[in-house]
Amino acid sequence: MDLQISRGKLMLASFLTLVASGVGFATRTAAGTDWETEFGIGGGEFGAILGAGFLGFGIMIFFGGILVEAFGYKKLLVLAFLMHLVSAAMLFAANPLFESWQESDPENATSRVFGLLFWSAFLFSICQGLYEAVINPLIAQIYPENKTHYLNILHAGWPAGMIIGGLFAAGFIGPNAWFVQIPWQWGLSSFAIIVVAYGILALPERFPETVGESSTAGFATVFSCFLSIPFLVLIVLHALIGYMELGVDSWMTKLMENVLPNAVLILVYTSALMFVLRFFAGPIVHRINPIGLLLGSSIIACLGLLWLGMPTENVMMVFAAATFYSFGKAFLWPTMLGVAGERYPQSGAIAMxxxxxxxxxxxxxxxxxxxxxxxxxxxxxxxxxxxxxxxxRYKSDELASSWGYEYTPIAPAKLGAVNQIKEVDGEGFSNLESIREADLLSAEDKETMLAHAEQDIPAVQAAYVSGGRQALTLTAMVPFAMAIGFAGLLVYFFTQGGYKPVEVHKETEEEEEVALGMGDPAPAEY
Structure with a gap:
């Protein structure tokens, strides 16, 4: 039996876990209009479902790090593999259950289907957390010679998945699909194909021991990173990175819905830039240290968000702003993981x-x-x-209150119907059928909306775009705060003689091969 560890296969399998996560993320962000019209799910509820797609991730990636050190890499990958498929299966239950709830409990049908979609996204995010808890320390361990570079390459899998999922969504999900609109369940569950592919590739493979399993200093050593004040600062800064990068990506398709012919294209485009840029992180880090790269990226991301928030009807200007923003966000997440791996190698999966x-x-x-x-x-x-x-005519009957904002929102079903309509020069509006066919709208609402379509539709769509731009402008304060934090870290490391990776133990070539599972240990001496 071959006991060698294949770094290439483990790298590819780890890469595919992020591709699957990216596909699921991109297709979910494109489902908002379908959920508005079919279930009456509004912006706040849609945001909560998107949030659930990260909540379980955040919980599980931390506790998953502890589980990784306790039980090893492979067992958690098997668990995530099975749970990911269950998450996909839950999506297919939404429509039949909603129909039955409309008959038995119509007042709560929307809230109940929201709960189902919420928990499906939550389960999906738990799987993502388990993946990241495994693959980040795994890649740092099997590529000790250049951790930051290979972690950036690994995390190119995330934008690769968003490209695949975004193009799939553009072609087949929603009323503006390029080819044909398919049921949203099929689109959102497409990530399962990649899950099966990585399972076939990875599950038969042999994995190395974790840092905790192979350490002679005791299991408690992996928690020593929390005694470092710079590491606690890194935790706060990484929270801000998550807010900016993934928070904006979650909403990018919705925020650009009335700006571009098919809004998911902006997510595909920025993901493509991230995919390419992350392969070049190694040479950049060799020229400037990782903290300098993080500082520069934060400044560029701040300016990019301000640019995206500026009013313009020029599509090329929107893509130019998105390009600038992408250069800012591309290196942030994986470079932070590289810093954790280089400065706190004794903490293994826990620090990351x-x-x-x-x-x-x-x-x-x-x-x-x-x-x-x-x-x-x-x-x-x-x-x-x-x-x-x-x-x-368009306001909801209920007030919305969230994060200090209390307001009367636009009715989700009305907004979803209007956002499917495009104005054709000289020919009026296209797809007014989206109003006539909206099941959640009353006959009176439909009649009123159609009677005032010429006046109302441009006004609602313009307000939607304006609200999205203002949200992006407000979010620019987050990378501004990040830049201040990274500047402080840069000064700190300067006072310590400069940023340098920490080496716990300098192994000989033979010892390194044994540690990675690629060689045989020396015979015991008696």
């Missing part, structure tokens, strides 16, 4: 898991709901000021 947990919990509990509340608040305010009569 703590950073990932901070980022994902922030996205799930703060960024997703807060950005959604900001967009909804400013959309309602702008519509109320610019077209008060339209606002009266």
């Amino acid at each position: 898991g703590a950073l990932g947990a901070a980022g994902m919990l922030t996205v799930g509990q703060i960024a997703g709901p807060r950005i959604g509340a900001q967009q909804g608040y400013h959309m309602s305010q702008d519509l109320q000021e610019a077209a008060p009569e339209t606002f009266d």
Whole structure:
């Protein structure tokens, strides 16, 4: 039996776990309009579902790091493999259950299907957390010669998945699909194909021992990173990175819905840039240290978000701003993991898991709901000021309150129907059928919306775009705060003689091969 560890196969399998996560993420962000029209799920609830897609990730990536050190890599990968498939299966239950709930309990049907979608996304995020708890320390361990570079290559799998999922969503999900609109369940469960592929590749393979399993200093040593003040600062900064990068990505498709012909293209484009850029992190880090790279990236990301938030009807300007923003966000997440691996190698999966947990919990509990509340608040305010009569026809019957924003939102079913309509020069509006066929709208609502379509539709869509831009502008404060934090770390390391990776133990070539499972240990002496 071959007991050698194949670094190439483990790297590819780890890469595919992130591809699967990216596909699931991108397709989920494109489902908002379908959920608005089919289930009456509004912006706040949609943001909560997106948040659930990170909440379990944040919890599990930290505790998963402890489990990795206690039980090893492979067992957790098997568990995540099975749970990911269950998450996909839950999506197919949404429509039949919603239909039965409408018959038995119509007042709570929307809230109950929201709960089902929420827990499906939560289970998906638990699997993501288990993956990251495994693959980050695994890759850092099997590529000790250049951890930051290979972690950036590994995390190119995330934008690769968003490219695949985004193109799939553009072609087949939603009313503006390029080819044909398929049921959203099939689109959102497409990640399962990649899950099966990585399972076939990885599960038969042999994995190395974790840092905790192979350490002679005792299991408690892996928690020593929490005694370092710079590491605690890194945790806070990584929380801000999660808010900015994944919070904005979660909402990018929705925020650009009335700006671009097919809004998911902006997510595909920025993901493609991230995919390419992450392969070049190694040479950049060799020229400037990782903290300098993080500082520069934060400044560029801040300026990019401010640019994205500027009013413009020029599509090329939108893509130019997105390009600038992508250069800022591309290196942040994996480079932070590289810093944890280089400065706290004795902590193995724990240090990387703590950073990932901070980022994902922030996205799930703060960024997703807060950005959604900001967009909804400013959309309602702008519509109320610019077209008060339209606002009266489109407002919801219930107040919304989230993260300090209390406002009367636009009714989700009405907004979902209007966002499917495009204005055709000289030919009026296309797809007014989206109003006539909206099951959650009453006959009176449909008649009123159609009677005032010429006045209301442009006003609602303009307010939607304005609310999204203001949300992006407000989010620019997050990378500004990150830049201040990284500047402080840069000064700290300068006073310590400069940033240097920490080496716990300099192994001989033979010892390193044994540690990685690629050689035979020396015979015992008696």
